[in-house]
Amino acid sequence: MAELKIRAVLYPRIYSDGSQPILIRITQNRKSSYISVGHSIPSGAWNEKEVWEHKPSISEKEKKSLSKEALKALREKYNKIVLLPNANKINKDIRKKISELEEKQKELEVLKQKINSEILKSKTQNKDTDDIYRKDFLQFIKKVASDKFKLKQIRTSEKYMVVYGKLQEFLNDGKLEEGQRGKPLPIEKLTTSFLNDFMIYLVTPNEEKKKKGAHINYVHTNLKALKTIIKKEAIKTEKIMLPNENPFEYFSMPKVLPSHKEKLTFEEIQ
Numbered sequence: 001m002a003e004l005k006i007r008a009v010l011y012p013r014i015y016s017d018g019s020q021p022i023l024i025r026i027t028q029n030r031k032s033s034y035i036s037v038g039h040s041i042p043s044g045a046w047n048e049k050e051v052w053e054h055k056p057s058i059s060e061k062e063k064k065s066l067s068k069e070a071l072k073a074l075r076e077k078y079n080k081i082v083l084l085p086n087a088n089k090i091n092k093d094i095r096k097k098i099s100e101l102e103e104k105q106k107e108l109e110v111l112k113q114k115i116n117s118e119i120l121k122s123k124t125q126n127k128d129t130d131d132i133y134r135k136d137f138l139q140f141i142k143k144v145a146s147d148k149f150k151l152k153q154i155r156t157s158e159k160y161m162v163v164y165g166k167l168q169e170f171l172n173d174g175k176l177e178e179g180q181r182g183k184p185l186p187i188e189k190l191t192t193s194f195l196n197d198f199m200i201y202l203v204t205p206n207e208e209k210k211k212k213g214a215h216i217n218y219v220h221t222n223l224k225a226l227k228t229i230i231k232k233e234a235i236k237t238e239k240i241m242l243p244n245e246n247p248f249e250y251f252s253m254p255k256v257l258p259s260h261k262e263k264l265t266f267e268e269i270q
Helices: 060-065 068-079 087-110 117-125 127-135 137-150 154-171 192-203 216-237
Strands: 005-010 020-028 031-041
Touching: 005 087, 020 087, 020 117, 031 087, 031 117, 060 068, 087 117, 127 137, 137 154, 137 216, 154 192, 154 216, 192 216
Parallel strands: none
Antiparallel strands: 005 020, 020 031
């Protein structure tokens, strides 16, 4: 696979004020994708890789080695340089954006996932959304449930919303009032210990809060749904979690107990 090249460029598009946008170009196999840095500048402020922060001076070596014509052209070039008051800030933003792209590239390479300029662009631009879900995994569960509902997978959507509600109850010790968002669930908190505590919470009755202990099969159903959300959606599909962050890796799922379901008689059905 051809190497990905990441660099800042001054895009040739000229705005009405005469400035041009600074973009990060991601190139592979002669195909390029662009990400905005959020700044536009006059062309004279650009030095081919970032913004001029100060005007360079002609060195003694250049004075001795260059012809008079070359020295004159160099002085004219330097005289046309435009120094911006926020040049340092713009360069920091450029370096930050390139660093984000390089970090995401390394992450995808470690996971041995397919990578090209478009994928890298998409993953980097979705970083803010990923951060939101990593800071509150409950919001990710809600988003996945909503997506399933739109795909007409109503039963799955309902199962995921039940897990969402039970986790909210657990995090807020059953004190969450209707309409309140409650405490977030950072991904870092999703550990094997957390799952054990959640399981104990589900099966334990609480007379004070009028909470009945759930049947172990119901607990298994909720944990299985959460396991699917983490493994299939968070790790495999959306990739907001790494495989080694999966709390179910060392968690023992409760065993399902055999249950007897009575058949309705024809008279009862009528």
